[in-house]
Amino acid sequence: MKNELYLETHTSKQNYDKTSILKVSLESLITYCVYKYCIPLDIKLYFVHTTDSSDKTLLNLQAEHIDFVHKEDICWQVASCLYPVILFDDTIITGLCAVSRHICRHRTSAQSSNEYDDGLLSFRQGCLQAPNEVSIWTKFCEVDLIKTVKELLSEEKLDEIPKSLIRFENHLNKPVKIHNIFKVARELKKENIKSKVHVDHINSSTIDINELKDEARMPKHRKWKSNKKKSEIDIPLKIEDLDLNHQFAEGPFLTLADLVLLPSYHIIVQIIGKNMFESLFPLTYKWFLKITNINEVISLELILQTIKALPLPIIKSLEIPKIEDVSLYKSDPKRHNPKRRLFTKPEDIEKALDVIEDGMELDVSNLEFEALDWKEIPDGANPAAGHLPDERVVRKSQQLENLCQAVISMAQDGNYIVDFCSGSGHLGILVAHLLPKCTIILLENKEQSLLRARDRVHKMGLTNVYFFQCNLDFFIGKFDIGIALHACGIASDLVLDKCLKSNAKFVLCPCCYGSVHATDRLVYPRSSKFKSMTIDQYLCIGHTADQTHKDHPLTVRGERCMAIIDSDRARLAEEHGYKVTLSRLKPLSCTDKNNLLVGVPS
Template sequence: MELSVEVNERSSSEAEPRLLKCPVETAVMACVRSYVEMQTSAPTTTTTRLETHPAGNGRLWMRLPDALESDVSDYVECRLPAVRQSSASSSASANPTGDSQVQVRIRVQHLSGGLSAAARRLAKASAAVFESPPHHPQGLLGFRGSCLHAPNETSVWTKFCEVEMVETTELLVRNLLSHSAHFGQILAERHLTQPLRIHNVYKFARRMQHNQAALDQRGDASQPVAEASRIGKNRKWKSKKAVLIESSTPLKDLGLDHEFAEGPHLTLADVLLYPCFYLIFHILNLDRLSAHLPETVRWFRNLRSRPRFEKLDDFLSDVCRLTFKDEFIISDSVEYLMPDVENCSLYKCDPSRDRSKKRVFTKDVETALGFIKQGLEIDLCKTKRQSKIDWSSVPDAANPFGGHLPADRVERKTQQLENLATAVLNIAKDGNRIVDFCSGGGHLGILLAYLLPSCQIVLLENKEQSLSRAQVRVEALSLTNVTFVQCNLDFFTGPFDIGVALHACGVSTDLVLDKCIERKATFVVCPCCYGSLHTTDRLQYPRSAVFSDVPIDSYMCIGHSADQTHVNHPMEERGVRCMTIIDSDRAQHAMSNGYSVVLSQLEPKNCTPKNMLLVGVRV
């Protein structure tokens, strides 16, 4: 297993040649690795090393851990830090010279990119060493292994841990003379003061009440109530007399505090956040901030008292000594400015979170369509695609008929794959690198890998379970031309020649198109979820200058109407036109960047309600 992080080596003329200059993410990842200690329950032959980059722009000096080797890679596949895992297996394959079977050695490359995905990969390799307390009974990844599982585009919590706190820390490291408490610290304080929101919170509160009662009976009320004092199921404590907590009790009255970042158990999120706050408190003075951020300081000191964090403290203390040289001291006369932020937790389901958003009503669609001038919509190509796939010769592991899908989806999925795969087969050349964005279980990418053995296929997906299912199928097929990359779509930085995406939801389709345009790569995409389009820090709508006169509210209304395309829906015909309008805007955007674009529909049209196909080739 290779731990890849962005660093910048100090020149050999320096007094300490083993020092690295790195961004905050590298220090965080080094702490994660130190915490999990790479212990596994089974022997492994994998290795861990740092891939350094001379162009790194970090500000923290870090002493290279003895267990890691420095290496410079030619390019990286995704945003660092990243964990690269190689696994080898043997598979039986037919001998081309006879009927006998030969053993084929398959080596699978799996890359997890981005802070959360990389940290989760390390934690999963070491899950067996974490026992409660204070960890969750199911390990460092928490309940059902869901800690930091959701991508930061959809999860408020992952975005806070992976992006906002790192950016806050980086900002302070770069600008030491700014003493205002930044956005990230205040968000953390607000979160820790809010009621606990965990799975079965009332059941947990009753258990804690029962444990406290047991301690009181033993005359040991001074002992803190924790999971360590858990008592096995006892039917007596479930009696009406013992149970004082009802399911209607407000969460704030349960008496449960945030002992750790995600609640009563220590999880990977605590390990990620700890290095950031260590650096922040070193710069801004822990004792001075305790009056302004009492809950955050309490959380920090609680972690600091835990045995495993002593090792992290030694490492971070060394980072601060090397970076700041103990010369930076904040005067007692300095006043801290506390920005005003929303008083809510970082739980996505928190009802106190501001969800004020102008609703889009499709009843206004006729008014919206009035802004679409003649000539804006691209004519749909009517040319029939000639299939080049003989499904009878495709093995089960690459074939929807192989039992990977429910029976009612098999035929439609086969038709969808045939449309996109045929388009790629007409374009691809030997040696091309093809990325299947938002690949899911790899239906399209694995089919392409089988049909195009001379091409390299990358399955890009942020869900671990989906890639795990795909890996089983790849190994069953003995494919040697597939690489797995687990990261957010916008974290992918590797080179490629063709980008494909089947039903990439909402803005994901536009992120794929932008990736392809950036790399001057051919694209074959079938969009989905037009109604979830929204402006982001990276995407503005309309996408093209040609559609710039269409008001944003009208554009979003058209997008919502584009989702009304189900068979026999009364608005089906209008929905198809709205899909055509949105995809015409996407096509115009690509054309303005030097592409020739063909817009058509999948065949047969009823294979999916979202049946538009965009094929773009760089002119």
């Protein structure tokens, strides 16, 4: 089984042999540090020599015994993703946090006494598991802080403290939030009280609680097993008495998050200067010193000390920007939440619909397709073989039937087809079975969903399916057809943009129109034909498009609003030279969100 890690370097093997120095990106440096800490003996590390990167903030990494591979010699799966990349049998893992988690799972290094009993991935292996689209914490570690470091490395003058550094300082000042916090706190206090009794032979009923709290902060290697028997020492604890502080980034234990953050902060401290950094961020500096003094981390410090000749910006005085004091564990306040919106008023809907002029909306065509013989479809690709209620099986089968027939009508032998936001692979696996001469990519950022799909594919014996555990952003490969069934909100637009950029055909059945919202990458309306609409009018129509429930008096209006949003998407594709049809799934009862966009480039 292949288990290979690929990092990017801008140093050729010939130059490396002369200097033992590699020019690498910050992402590659962080991943290399995680790799050296974990020592995963069954993961082979390769550096890919490339010259076509827009990253101007490369770092010098001194490394020994490096294996090189030329860009032209790597397999297409690896070449389809941004580095770092893991090739694990038939699965690709990309994205800094996901790759680092995979490395942790294969570690052979001794566990530090500062770690939780479950290791770097902490309680139930959950550290940095959530993708950055939904987790503000993963986004901070994987995107925000790295962006900050690269900006610092490229600035000639620094006038303002980066907001991300203030956010982490505030984070360390907040109460610890971990899933098993009460259990950890009770065990810490009980164990330390027992230790105190044993050592001092306590003869009085008085205990110095402040001293015990100080001892409770000392990390120790222990297992937190539930004990249903009544404890010999019963200590009632209230939440305000827990007194668990952020010794590390995620609480009382060293986790993968600390290793991911360390290289970035090593650079930041070097740029700003230790004295100024300590005065600005005392809690962060305390965390930084604690991490760097851990025996198991010293080897990483030796690696990071080789980062020399950093471009240092001129710092005269620093302004402190005002930011919202929001925990990095909470939902991003900027993240769109349609439940926070006020109920759309009828008069606002009418005003928004009045803006629609002739020629803006796409005609809804009639979808014709041949029904599948589901008796001939094997269990792994058949919803009837799962654990769904009978009614749900019928509707799911009808949805898959519609999209599969659309894909079959446009596919050619040898095509690469990507099932975006594939979940557990219902659509992509069925397409793979029906089109054995095509290569199918199941792209999903949730690890457990992809593992379920992988298990079904292997049981079916399909050899034309590959698995990509990553966000849409990390996939940069070329493909021929992009498909997505009920990709929620802006995900449908991100998939559409991927298809347009690759000049690929697309079959999209959008969902959650009320979740559409402007981002730093998406502007609404999307097409020039709809530019007469304001963003508020557009979102009003999107919110109304979700009012398509069965036997509801507003369903007709909701269906029209769905068609308006999808017409805007279709017009954007037409501006890129596509021929687009808008139709509806049959029967309409198979789903409330039953629009189908099919696009073919000219």
